[in-house]
Amino acid sequence: MTKLKETENLWILGLFLGITGLISALVLAIFSDLVKEPIAAAELRSTNQALQQILPPFDNQPSRTSVKIKAENGSEYTFMGAFKDGRLVALAAIGANAGYAGLVHAMVGLNPDGSIRAVLITRHNETPGLGSYVCERKFQKTIFNLFEPKPEGLPPNSFLDQFDGKTARVAANWKVRKDGGSMKYITGATVTSRAVTELVSELDRCYLANKAEIIGALNSQEGK
Amino acid sequence: MSLLKDFTRGIWKENPVLVLLLGTCPTLALTTSATNGFGMGMATTFVLVGSNLVISLIAGIVPKKIRIPVYIVVIATFVTVIDLLMKAYAPPALYAALGIFIPLIVVNCIVLGRAEAFASKNGPIHSILDGLGMGLGFTLTLTMLGIIREMLSTGSVFEVKVITAWTTDFLLPSAAPGAFIIVGTILALKNYFNRRAAIKAGKLYVPPEGLDCRHCRICSLPEHDEEKREK
Known part of the structure; x- marks a missing residue:
């Protein structure tokens, strides 16, 4: 582990950064899929609220x-x-x-x-x-x-x-x-x-x- | 005992805004009202706790040469998560007000500062407490500033009018120049009282260790060296 910490090998550094980005992208992809529906619902709610204020029933x-x-x-x-x-x-x-x-x-x-x-x-x-x-x-x-x-x-x-x-x-x-x-x-x-x-x-x-x-x-x- | 210290340190002794002077961008830009200050503080707290936890766990294997980019990726991930969460569940007015400043938490110095200075050297439990304490200190200071600015400009607190006779807004405290004046005044007062207390106790007033310029060798200006020799 200390070896990884002190490494100056460009390939390993690049690979490490790439893997970090990949994990982060994966986490975000799953998460954004989870909240997609609540976000759409929240947007619809605020649109409807505005519509109800300016339109008749x-x-x-x-x-x-x-x-x-x-x-x-x-x-x-x-x-x-x-x-x-x-x-x-x-x-x-x-x-x-x-x-x-x-x-x-x-x-x-x-x-x-x-x-x-x-x-x-x-x-x-x-x-x-x-x-x-x-x-x-x-x-x-x-x-x-x-x-x-x-x-x-x-x-x-x-x-x-x-x-x-x-x-x-x-x-x-x-x-x-x-x-x-x-x-x-x-x-x-x-x-x-x-x-x-x-x-x-x-x-x-x-x-x-x-x-x-x-x-x-x-x-x-x-x-x- | 040291656990408690990790938690309380951020609230007063090393308050991120008033002592460390980190994250002044959201501090000045977003404290136009108490609600905005509180919302921004809570969002930053969430990011601080999350990034501190993850960074304290991975610090052992992250190569030294690329630790800053890796930390930023971790922080950016948490910021995107809180951005999406607020879009879905926060009151629309609050999200509209904080809007572009939520993604900017990524470059808030407190978050990276705590990752580098604390989380990368300490265990997960201490790091979570440090993040909570720093976040709470940030939230309290921002809310306090928001209350002061909202009170001075509209006579209301948390959008509830306290002085009902106040009908026309006074713009200066809620605009950017007012933010500088108020934050500057608070910092001056804090330093004044700290110094007076130190002199009364018969000691020389020294800012918390490692938090001012003297320990830093990046720009070793001659006058700093002289100051050090005098000590």
């Missing part, structure tokens, strides 16, 4: 009823259909846009006519305390309401809530006020506000432009 699995559309600007958006009793009640449009630090991922609840139900930012890496105000919906727990149950529904966010009920077609000028548009933005987070506004309007425009195709594809998937 539905009885299908929207993440399995989805269609991908390539928008004019080159990015790919996903549209999921929420069905109740076999009828399309609402859609969730999913896309991402470059924010201040990396991509901002959004999930937008759409009524079939193209008006916006609610906007939810699912993933972002914006500056805490600046850009995060644009993106986060959170109930503030305090020491006074710590043991009270969480209120139902979507926590408010004054920036994201201003899209509710609007359609990109009606408000043609979907830009933040600084750029001459009609959307208010949050001081200190102009880049993030701009990115979210652009993303939401692109998602809605993409839906309006491809409405027939999207609804047709979703209906045929649900009909199966």
Whole structure:
């Protein structure tokens, strides 16, 4: 054993390192196979949680009823259909846009006519305390309401809530006020506000432009 | 007795953050809130215990020339395991916040430092305890820093608002410069009190043996030699 410890033979050293890597790869392969299902379940759970917040009650699995559309600007958006009793009640449009630090991922609840139900930012890496105000919906727990149950529904966010009920077609000028548009933005987070506004309007425009195709594809998937 | 010492050493006397000054990257970057600090600390503890155990077992047969790459492979394996585990079972918000820093545990100096300085020279039981103690010390310090920074910037602790009148966030403590200022202040205070206690006891304050520059011969600067001669 001491011989192995002091060896300077390159072949033995290389072989030792190779075997170490092989054992480690084997362990990881077995392990990642073991947790594959829990990871998929966790992802599905968080998607469903987000969907339930922005869509009306539905009885299908929207993440399995989805269609991908390539928008004019080159990015790919996903549209999921929420069905109740076999009828399309609402859609969730999913896309991402470059924010201040990396991509901002959004999930937008759409009524079939193209008006916006609610906007939810699912993933972002914006500056805490600046850009995060644009993106986060959170109930503030305090020491006074710590043991009270969480209120139902979507926590408010004054920036994201201003899209509710609007359609990109009606408000043609979907830009933040600084750029001459009609959307208010949050001081200190102009880049993030701009990115979210652009993303939401692109998602809605993409839906309006491809409405027939999207609804047709979703209906045929649900009909199966 | 020595078993207990192996465990408690990491918590205060050789605290990885405040004394060894190892792993400052996650310390500064991730302690924006108490929850983040705690989560990162627990993940690092898991890696420390696992890698210390395996390395103490294989240290006898690993050729000296390639011991560092072999240790890194072992550490990286445990980091991938905890990454997958957190993806599957941790709250999504916590995983999103810690995100890229979990893979970076691989290059956290505490883990390789303990592997090289302790686990490779000691038995498995001592190594596990050392990993647990160091991990716990890391977790406690990170949580404490997280509580301080979260409190100073938003008036809340573990995302529960303590001062309800505090409505606008104060950004400095939760941003990177604030992290440097707060960690620096804590280190200065700790050194000040340690030194005062030593002077009161009539002794010269010396940092724990082997933890400062004097024992190291890598950069044998003349002033270090002079200091040594004075001793």
